Amino acid sequence: MTNPSKPWDGELVRKWLARRFEVSRLDQAAADRRGYEARDDYDKAAAEEWACRALKDADCTNDQAAFATRLKELIGQDDYPATSTYDDVRFERHVRTHLRKIAKMAKANEGFEKTLRHQ
Template identity: 65%
Template sequence: MSVPSKPWDSELVAKWLEGRIEAAARDQATADRRGYGAEDDYDKAAAEEWVCRSLRTTARESEQAAFALRIKQLLDQEDYRITGIHDDRRVERHVRATLRKIAKMTKANEGFENKLRYQ
């Protein structure tokens, strides 16, 4: 890991994850109301919610290196058990993409201050 320009703020990361969980839940509800044509949107939101929930506890309790290790452990998993999804392969692709995005943010230690709903 490179030397960060600012210190790791585990509370900021945890708050960012909480915000993403709430946004993903709203996105799932919206996609569910739209029906069959929005199954991909639903699966994408479900994947993001699962990732953020899986990382939330680690974010509060650990330093940057431990958080990055947890992301790596999740990336190394073979499959992800998420209920209510429509397509397992699509969800796995979205989970891995979300994990890679958060891994980049963690390595650079930036982006967690962005609280916009749509990212």
């Protein structure tokens, strides 16, 4: 699971999650200003915010195996409670998509160093 040449860095993971959390809030505001045609973009950004909020302050970020276990638990949830989304089904699909993306990054231990706004 771990790449021997690159040790797990919990601080880097938390930093990446915090930055993605902030970016998702900015993306929600931008989609909200664009109006009706940007509802999917709003739900996508809200889903990323939900996923990052659920993980960014968790203690499991210090250990790669514990982080992967937490991601599996979140992906297996039946619903993801959130307010002010346009389409709950679409929102939940986007949450699972973001969680799977983070799970792939955690498994490969790659991508957390990319902190630019657009990924």
